[in-house]
Amino acid sequence: MRIGLLTQWFDPEPGPAALPGMLARALADRGHEVRVLTGFPNYPTGRLAPGYRLARRLDETDGPLRVRRVALYPSHDRSAPRRVANYGSFAVSALLSGTPALRGLDALWVGNSPISVALPMWFTRYVHRVPVLLHVLDLWPDSVLASGFLGTGRVSRTIERGMAAWCGAMYRSAARVAHVSPGAADLLADRGVPREKLVHIPVWADETLGARTADLRAELGLRTDQVVLVYAGALGEAQGLDSLIDACARTGDPRLVCLIAGSGTTEERLRRRAGAVGATNVRFLGQLPRDRMPALMATGDAHYVSLRPGGMSAYTMPSKVQATLAAGRALLVAAEGDAAAVARDSGAGITARPGDPDSIADALREVCDLGREKLELLGQAGRGHYDRVFSVAAGADRVERTLHEMVADGRVRASRRPR
Template sequence: MQELRANAPMPDQPLKLLVIGLNYAPDFIGIPKYTTELCEELARRGHEVTVVTAPPYYPAWEVPAAYRGAWRAETLNGIRLIRAPLYVPKNPGGLTRLLHHLSFAATSLPAAVWCALTKRPDIVLTVAPSFMSAPAALIAAKLSGARSWLHIQDFEVDAAFELGMLKGERARRWAERLERTLLLGFDRVSTISASMRRLLLRKGVKDEAALEIRNWVDIDTVTAWPSSNTSYREALNIPADHAVALYSGNMAGKQGLEALADMAARLEAQSTKVTLLLCGQGPLKGMLEAACSERNNVRFMDLQPIEKLPELLATADIHLLPQRAEAADLVLPSKLTGMLASGRPVVAMADAGTGLAIEVEGCGLIVPPGDSEAMAHAVTILAQDSELRLELGAAARRRAEDAWRMSSVIDRFEASAREVLSDQTLVASAARAHSL
C-alpha cells in the first residue's frame, strides 16, 4: 500500500487548500477570473478552500473605498478570503509595478502563515503573477507540512525584461537566479500551455514536477450565438452592413495595442466595411482614444459586467488578439478561451511556432506581431468572406469544446492534487526533513 503523509486525506476525501493570489473576485478580467472559478468549483466539489489575496483594484488600478485599510476577512460565494493591503500605483510602470508586487509579498506573508498554521492545508497553491508571493507559499507549506504548488499564468520575470519594464543585464541575471531557486523549491509547478511548460523545463523544473493545467471557458455559458445582431450594435450605432472586429480586455503594454489605432486608419482609408469595437480599461486606453479620436470606424466601451460577456463576444464577427513579439511563449492571453467558445474567427499577432500561433491555427488568421498592415489585411479578408468566417468560427467552437472545457481542466487539477499528496518521493523527503 502506498504510504501517505500523516495528515493527508485518503483518496476521494475532501482536500484542504490554501491559495495565495494577488487578484480575485470581484476583479474578473484575466487571471482573477480563473483563480476565482477554480476555488469556487473546488469548493462546490466539497473541498475546503481558503484564499489570501489583495483588495479588488484591477484593471482600473484603484482600490474601492470600502476595501481600503488593513487586513480584512470576508466570505465570498462560500470561499473564506483574507485580503491583504497593498500599494496600488495610479500609473503602473517598471519600478511602481515592482513596488506593487513587493507590497503584496510583504503583507500576504503573515496572513499566509496564520492560515497555514490554523487551517493545516494539504496543499498551498500560489498563482503567478505575482511570483513574489512564492516565498510566502513555500514558508506556509513548510510550517504546516503541506505540499507546495506554483501555478504560472505569466512568466513575469522574462516578460518584464523583454518588454522593457525592467532593464539591466546584471539585474536580469540576479532575477533569473532567484526565479530558478524558487521554482525548484516547489513540489509542483504548472502553467497554461505546452510551450510554457517547455520553458519550465528549460528553467530546470523536473519533467515529473512540471504540469500543463490550461485555462478554460464555460462552454455552456459562452456559446456560439447564431447571429451577431446583438443589443450592442444598436446601442453603439454600428452600421448594419459593417462587420465588427472586437478587442475586449486589459489595455496595457504587453498586448501590443498600439497597432490597433494604425489598423483603424488603414481600414477607414480603404473604405472597408468594418467597425472596431475596443472594450476595456487600462493604462493605454487614453492613448488609444486620442489616436482614434478622428476615426469614424472605432467605438470604445468600458469593461462590461461578466454576465454580459456572452452577448459582447457574440457582437463580434471577428476577434482581435494583438500581442507584442517579446511576449511570445511567456504568456498565453486568457481572453482566447472566450473568443474560441463564441464561435468567431480570431486574427492574432504571433510568430509561427509560438504557443499562441499553434492555439489559433485553423481557427483564424495569424499575422506578424506589431504589423498593423497585415492585421488590417486579415480583417478585410474575413470581413468580405462570410463563408470563411463561418468555417473558421465553427472550428474555433470545436476547439473550445475539445481543449478548453472547464470541467475537464479542473478534473485534471483535482487529480494532480491527489497525486502530489501521494507522491512517494515527496513523502520520503518530508520524513527525512522531519527527522533532522
C-alpha cells in the same frame, strides 16, 4: 482534500484577478475544503473595493470558501515604487498574518504573479510541509522587461538576474510547475525546471462574457450586412497594431468595419496613422467600461489578436484568445507560436503573419468573404474547443488531478524514509 489557494488577486476584483475565484469555487463544488489567502481587493483602480476597510487581516466565509484577507498597500498605477510597495506589502502581510490559515492543508495552489508571493509560499512549503503547485500565470522577469518597468542599464540587468534567481528558487521548491501555453514548457525546462515537474494547465476565461446579450450594432449605426472586426485591449508597442491599420486601408471590401477599443501608449499614433493612410473603415471607441464588454464582444463577428513578432510572442497566450473562444466568436490571429496554433486547432480562427499588412489584408478579405453566418459557425466551433481545453471545468480537472498526484508522491516518499 484540504486545498489552499495563495493569490494576491481574488474576488470581487474583475478581469484576470477573478480567475482564482473561479478555480476556488470549482474545486469547492467537487467536495474539497478550500481555503484562500489573498489581499484586500483594489484591482484595477488601486482603491479598496466598496465595503472594505484596510485591516491587518479579515476572515470571510464566501459560500463554501474560507477566505483570509491580509493588509497591503493599495496601488495599481505605473509608478514602479508604488507597484513594488503593493506587491511587497502583500507578501509580508501574507507571511506574518496569513500563513496560519494554511496550516494542515494537503496541497497548495499558488498563482505566481507577482513573484513576491514566494515568501508565504516558501513558509507554507517548508514550515507547514505542504506541497505546492506553482501556476506560472506570467513569466518573470520576461513580463516585467516587456512592460518597460525595469528600463535599461546596469542596475536593471542586476535586478533582472536577481528576479531570475528568485524564480528559479520558486520552481525548485514547488512539487509541480504549471504553464499556461505549450511553448512555455521548453522555456521553463531550459531554465532548469525538470520535465517531470512540468504540467500544462491552460488558463480559463470569464465565462459570463459568453452569455448572449444585446450588441452595439444599432448604437454604432452598423448595417446588418457589415462584417465587424473588433480589437479590444491595450494599445501598446507589443500589440503591433500599426500593421492592422495599414491592412484595413488596403482592404477594399465596403462591408468591413474595424472597431478598436482600449487605450495605451500608441493610441494617438494609431489614430493619426489611420487618418494618414485613409483607413476610414477603422473606428476608435476609446476605453469602454467593463460592463459594456459583453455587448462589444457580441458586436464583433471576429476578434483580432495581435503580437509583434519576437521576444515573448511565440509562447504568449493573450487572455483575449480564451475570452473570444468562450464567447463563441471567430478569431483573426496575427501572431506566431501558441496563439496561432490555438486559432488553427480550435477551428475558430484565421491566421496572418504578424507585422505584415499584406498578409493581414488577405485575412481581412477572407473574413469578409466568409460573411457573418459562416463566421458564426467558426465561433461555435471555438466554443466547443474552449469547453474541452480552456474552460474552468477543464482547468479544475487538471488542477485537481495534479494535486492528487502531488499528495500521492509525498506519501510514497514518506513511506521510503528510514524509520
